[in-house]
Amino acid sequence: MEEIAYAKLNLALHVRAREPDGYHRIETLFAFCADGDRLRVEEGEGLSLSITGPFAAGLSAGEDNLVLRAAHALRDRFGVNTGAHLTLEKNLPVASGIGGGSADAAAALRLLARWWDIAGDASPSAPAKAGAQPQQSNWAPAFAGAQRSLYAEIEEIAQTLGADVPACLASRTARGDGRGDRLRPVDLGLAGTPVLLVNPRVAVSTAAVFKGWDGVDKGPMPDDPREARNDLQPPACALAPEIETVLAALAAQPGATFTRMSGSGATCFALFKDEAVRDAASACIASLHPYWWRLAISLL
């Protein structure tokens, strides 16, 4: 059994305030890519994890890995007493603003909910089309009856694992308020849009970037991401100046309609009008900067 940990993008991110607990109140627009890390499960004693793939090196497969933390939390909550061996194919760079660890944790919740037969069709992999009303604060109401409360329970676990994990659990375009964990589905009509992700292979700590925010509330996030900002871009660029070079390289590509940094960086992305121009941009950037990581993909 396999689950995809879809790469997360923040199309916009406005930081509104620093709360007394040190977390920041944000307004953000989440979108998801059609691929990312891959997580597989098979029978096993206890809970264990192996990591493969291009970014396996340097990532601990110990109890601090978000995949195992998610697995333990789910098992404890639902009183499961069978084990599982998980294999994570780490395709996304670590600490790169595209939710890697959060997406993996969310994928573990979805995968193990199926594997242990906890959620049945309440798995967020099931389309949440009907009944997702904009004023709702999370995704649970998109599911019917008992499945709704199961989804709400799994979402509660997600919240304990990180601010991005509830959004990654749904992996659907959404506005996030609060810590980014109060979600409201939105339809921007961007499904299928070709996108190119580029990372200069510099890991950036989310906590350090938030710490570098200047503390000035620059106003609410407009509905249209083109009129919005990523307020974490200046503090991220201060820590990793390469981000400016990545943004300039993406913005210079013919057919790029929208360019921005995602989350706390350093990954930046551009949306393109079609796949041919996206692929040409990817080839151009590869020739100019062979060391940079790239992913040519489309939005979910």
Ligand SMILES: C[C@](O)(CO)[C@H](O)COP(=O)(O)OP(=O)(O)OC[C@H]1O[C@@H](n2ccc(N)nc2=O)[C@H](O)[C@@H]1O
């Ligand atoms: C930057 C974003 O990725 C945008 O989606 C998220 O806001 C961060 O989500 P995340 O990586 O899941 O964040 P967490 O693992 O919960 O927190 C990592 C660290 O980022 C800081 N943090 C995170 C979220 C938030 N709203 N305010 C914060 O100040 C805190 O210092 C925290 O210790």
Ligand SMILES: Nc1ncnc2c1ncn2[C@@H]1O[C@H](COP(=O)(O)OP(=O)(O)OP(=O)(O)O)[C@@H](O)[C@H]1O
């Ligand atoms: N499965 C995992 N994948 C990646 N990082 C993990 C994982 N488990 C734990 N971590 C830890 O989480 C930290 C943040 O990694 P992650 O890739 O989630 O950051 P990010 O891409 O900046 O996420 P975000 O966009 O949510 O800020 C890493 O430094 C790593 O030590």
